[in-house]
Amino acid sequence: MIPESHFLILGAALFSIGVFGVFTRRNAIGILMSIELILNAANINLITFSKFSASPDGLGQIFALFVIAIAAASAVVGLCLVISIYRNSKTILVNKINLMKW
Amino acid sequence: MSLIESIRFITPEIILLAGAIIILMFSLFVSNKNVLGVFALSAIVAASLYLPQSQKVEPVLFFNMLTNDSFSLFFKEIILFITGIIILISIGYEELKEKYIGEFFFLLLNGAIAMLLAVSSNNLLMIYLSIEMLSLISYILVAFLKNNTLSSEAALKYFLFGALSTGIMLYGISLVYGLFGTTDLAMISKAVSAGQINNLVSLILLVLILAGLCFKCSLVPFHMWAPDVYQGAPTAVTAFLSVGPKAVGFAVLLRIFSNNFFHLYINWVTLVMLISIFTMTIGNVIAISQTNIKRMLAYSSIAQAGYMLIGFVVGTAGGIEGVLYYIFAYTLMNLGAFGCVILVSNYLKSDAIEDYAGLYKKDPVTSFMLSIFLLSLTGVPPLAGFWGKFLVFNAAIQSKFILLAVVGVINSIVAAYYYMRIIKFMYLEEPKAKEIGPKSVPLQIALAIVTAGVLIAGLYVTPFLNWVKYSQSFF
Numbered sequence: 001m002i003p004e005s006h007f008l009i010l011g012a013a014l015f016s017i018g019v020f021g022v023f024t025r026r027n028a029i030g031i032l033m034s035i036e037l038i039l040n041a042a043n044i045n046l047i048t049f050s051k052f053s054a055s056p057d058g059l060g061q062i063f064a065l066f067v068i069a070i071a072a073a074s075a076v077v078g079l080c081l082v083i084s085i086y087r088n089s090k091t092i093l094v095n096k097i098n099l100m101k102w
Numbered sequence: 103m104s105l106i107e108s109i110r111f112i113t114p115e116i117i118l119l120a121g122a123i124i125i126l127m128f129s130l131f132v133s134n135k136n137v138l139g140v141f142a143l144s145a146i147v148a149a150s151l152y153l154p155q156s157q158k159v160e161p162v163l164f165f166n167m168l169t170n171d172s173f174s175l176f177f178k179e180i181i182l183f184i185t186g187i188i189i190l191i192s193i194g195y196e197e198l199k200e201k202y203i204g205e206f207f208f209l210l211l212n213g214a215i216a217m218l219l220a221v222s223s224n225n226l227l228m229i230y231l232s233i234e235m236l237s238l239i240s241y242i243l244v245a246f247l248k249n250n251t252l253s254s255e256a257a258l259k260y261f262l263f264g265a266l267s268t269g270i271m272l273y274g275i276s277l278v279y280g281l282f283g284t285t286d287l288a289m290i291s292k293a294v295s296a297g298q299i300n301n302l303v304s305l306i307l308l309v310l311i312l313a314g315l316c317f318k319c320s321l322v323p324f325h326m327w328a329p330d331v332y333q334g335a336p337t338a339v340t341a342f343l344s345v346g347p348k349a350v351g352f353a354v355l356l357r358i359f360s361n362n363f364f365h366l367y368i369n370w371v372t373l374v375m376l377i378s379i380f381t382m383t384i385g386n387v388i389a390i391s392q393t394n395i396k397r398m399l400a401y402s403s404i405a406q407a408g409y410m411l412i413g414f415v416v417g418t419a420g421g422i423e424g425v426l427y428y429i430f431a432y433t434l435m436n437l438g439a440f441g442c443v444i445l446v447s448n449y450l451k452s453d454a455i456e457d458y459a460g461l462y463k464k465d466p467v468t469s470f471m472l473s474i475f476l477l478s479l480t481g482v483p484p485l486a487g488f489w490g491k492f493l494v495f496n497a498a499i500q501s502k503f504i505l506l507a508v509v510g511v512i513n514s515i516v517a518a519y520y521y522m523r524i525i526k527f528m529y530l531e532e533p534k535a536k537e538i539g540p541k542s543v544p545l546q547i548a549l550a551i552v553t554a555g556v557l558i559a560g561l562y563v564t565p566f567l568n569w570v571k572y573s574q575s576f577f
Contacts, residue, residue, distance in 0.1 A: 008280075011276075015273055018269070019266075019270075022262070022266050028258065028262070031262055032265075035262075035265045035266060035269055038266070038269035038270070038272075038273065039269055039272060041273060042269070042272040042273045042275070042276040043276075045273070045276035045277065045279075045280060046276045046279060048280075049276070049279055049280035049283075050279075053283050054283070055283070057283075059227075059279070059284070059285065060276075060279055062227075063227055063276075063279065063285065066227065066230075066231060067272065070230075070231070070234050073238060074234070074237075074238060074261075074265055077238050077241050077242060077261065078261055078265065080242075080245075081241065081245055081254065081257050081258045081261050082258065084245055084248060084254040084257070085251075085254045085255060085257075085258050087254075088249065088250070088251040088254050088255075089251050089254075089255070094258075094262070097255050097258065097259075099251060099252060099255055100252065100255065100256070100329070100330045100333055100334060101330075
């Protein structure tokens, strides 16, 4: 059986890739995908802890279900905002979206 | 308490939800701002009448997911007040099209529900869900002016920052669940006080959870969204964002850190103290050079969050009372300031500070009220803002946080410059030729209420101090 630590390392790696992606991607869709990675890293953690805990109560799995639903909802809102910015300024590259600064 | 019995404790939320759905359906037939606005307002009033009283023995609601203590009641009262004032303000806000006003009130009432749930949550799962609900609603509200490039740009920035920071917070919550095997704050608190957690691990957890809450309260280093969002969003939404999510962020911050994680105080105090110092300083220094009043108020609200954080760092009963009173005072004066900005921008069609020149000669009432709010934000006695600052700094000095108090006082002096600058523009400069149009009555009612609030909470402070003391008593 695969030990608990392997799952946690996978989760931490996904989290780091996600944070890295958010800071380096220029395309808004790319940033959205990186954010999904962060949420899924948390999901992996939650399910691992739930599965390997001394007294499994399924709380982590329920939590993960909620997170999946929230992730879907925030992807919808995020894509809507990307469409709205595309209609107004014809670009979704975040370094071109700079009407306001300082 | 069984599930059915707990339902009566969420009557305000149910009333608001029913009101929101009815407004959404009605807006198909009626698209009159006043009718829908009055209906939304009556939903708020009904909800506040049905606010559950606090009990001697705190009931266990929904498997201890929610609580009904005096602390959450304090914030519930403030949240319903904020939402009511925002509804009055948005009736008088001309950029909101009548066509979409139903959706606007629907989202606003749902935002109120999310905030009510967030301040009474007693479980990290519930806290995450309600904060995320509030965030999703605020993203949509910021993007409400569909054809306005600034509005959509602000919303995209807000969304990207928000999703990142709540993602980080969620990762922290997953680690908390792994360490303690539960997300219930009371049980976590028991495990923490039993000393089952080592310092480095606890610091990592605290930093991750702080990230999400710092975003909500616009604290450094998660403050960068605030100026852009405040400038780009419809001003009624800006007023909402500057007080609502901030109050919720502080409520959750106090509930998690000052109550349940208080045994880890030594671990987080230095970090939060640094955050407080940087938040005050950065907010105030950048605010000086702003030319747009909404952007200036954004930086000022970042700085104000820094002052509130002083009381949170101190962590004594006096400090927390200071934070609560400060949140109350800040709510009044910031709502008032943004209300005045809307009133002025309705006829000036501009948010530039130079266009406020000579406002006194054309519109003495509004300039007088705006001056009161700005003076209160500065902390001039006897206005409400003064008592907020006084309580917070006093608590810091009594607990020997001299550095924090000194930085706070220096910052308030710096802040006086940019608040007074607007007053100087209004009273001492020559007016530019621009006619003032008709002023919206609901907006003026809202302004009258908050002006009275700022004056009464400043001059007649004892009942408010007792209220704050009572709300703090659950700690």
